[in-house]
Amino acid sequence: MMAPVDTDSDSVLHDTRLIELARAVLDLESRSVAALVERLDSEFARACHLMLACRGRIVVLGIGKSGHIGGKIAATLASTGSPAFFVHPAEASHGDLGMITVGDVVLALSNSGETDEILTLIPIIKRLGVPLIALTGNADSRLGREADVHIDVSVEKEACPLGLAPTASTTAALAMGDALAVSLLEARGFTSNDFARSHPGGRLGRRLLIHIGDIMHSGEAIPRSDPDASVATALLEMTHKGLGMTTICDGDGRLLGIFTDGDLRRILDHATLDLHNTPVREVMTRGCRSAAADQLAAEALEMMQRYRINALPVVDDDGRLTGAINMHDLLRAGVV
Numbered sequence: 001m002m003a004p005v006d007t008d009s010d011s012v013l014h015d016t017r018l019i020e021l022a023r024a025v026l027d028l029e030s031r032s033v034a035a036l037v038e039r040l041d042s043e044f045a046r047a048c049h050l051m052l053a054c055r056g057r058i059v060v061l062g063i064g065k066s067g068h069i070g071g072k073i074a075a076t077l078a079s080t081g082s083p084a085f086f087v088h089p090a091e092a093s094h095g096d097l098g099m100i101t102v103g104d105v106v107l108a109l110s111n112s113g114e115t116d117e118i119l120t121l122i123p124i125i126k127r128l129g130v131p132l133i134a135l136t137g138n139a140d141s142r143l144g145r146e147a148d149v150h151i152d153v154s155v156e157k158e159a160c161p162l163g164l165a166p167t168a169s170t171t172a173a174l175a176m177g178d179a180l181a182v183s184l185l186e187a188r189g190f191t192s193n194d195f196a197r198s199h200p201g202g203r204l205g206r207r208l209l210i211h212i213g214d215i216m217h218s219g220e221a222i223p224r225s226d227p228d229a230s231v232a233t234a235l236l237e238m239t240h241k242g243l244g245m246t247t248i249c250d251g252d253g254r255l256l257g258i259f260t261d262g263d264l265r266r267i268l269d270h271a272t273l274d275l276h277n278t279p280v281r282e283v284m285t286r287g288c289r290s291a292a293a294d295q296l297a298a299e300a301l302e303m304m305q306r307y308r309i310n311a312l313p314v315v316d317d318d319g320r321l322t323g324a325i326n327m328h329d330l331l332r333a334g335v336v
Contacts, residue, residue, distance in 0.1 A: 050149065056103035087100065212293050
């Protein structure tokens with residue numbers, strides 16, 4: 001059981017102080033990131049050109065908190081069209097250095113610029129002729145001096161009141177990594193479809209990659225009725241196929257209309273209507289909405305939502321029925 005909330009004045013003051021501290025941290029870190037804007041210069045552009053010209057992979061190095069930031073930067077680069085991966089510098093010294101090859105570009109993160117594990121790798125990186133880009137808080141550091149390109153991500157101070165825990169500095173490095181990734185994305189002409197192809201498991205990927213033809217019902221699974229069939233027969237077809245509708249097609253398979261649950265409710269208002277003797281063509285919806293198999297499933301969803309319908313027949317360029325899709329299919333495919 002949760003302890004009762006203490007509402008005395010000491011607790012209120014304590015909460016107020018916590019919020020003040022949080023605001024101070026966010027203010028300091030936002031100012032640290034904002035300061036990077038004025039610092040951007042030709043070095044940033046050179047770094048972008050080196051990565052755009054890379055024939056291999058962008059290898060990101062970092063240790064400690066910089067390593068965590070480096071891992072995220074590598075992931076962002078890879079998902080936005082710049083092949084990249086993270087290598088732990090200590091592991092690189094014990095065999096993983098073989099992951100860096102001619103044609104790669106190395107992006108090294110170190111706030112001090114004096115991280116021993118990274119400095120140990122510099123001679124080998126130089127021997128390979130691999131361009132080295134450094135993100136540091138100290139241009140005069142050894143890493144800053146040895147790098148082909150140095151990007152200044154220094155901060156005035158850390159948000160940590162002890163000045164010890166990497167806080168503002170890691171935020172600044174992360175923001176600069178995002179700036180690099182997005183600049184490269186734009187330069188490569190990377191599109192939403194490209195993004196979807198690298199994220200097939202995500203909702204965006206499904207919305208941009210899945211076509212109606214991938215998930216529609218086809219063949220014998222399509223609810224289909226003859227225009228001269230009785231309403232009762234059409235209802236049996238609807239029930240058997242389970243899509244909440246049946247399509248009405250002529251002898252050549254061209255779509256004439258659709259008969260849905262909604263149509264059924266409307267005709268039931270006519271007490272004199274004989275379900276067994278009334279042809280379905282007399283009560284079907286003509287000029288119904290339809291889709292094409294090569295359209296995105298997300299377009300079918302948009303059409304259903306706009307016109308407040310739950311199913312769509314799928315036709316070819318000649319208007320011949322090729323499939324059927326309903327909202328449940330879109331839900332199962334993760335498009336909704």
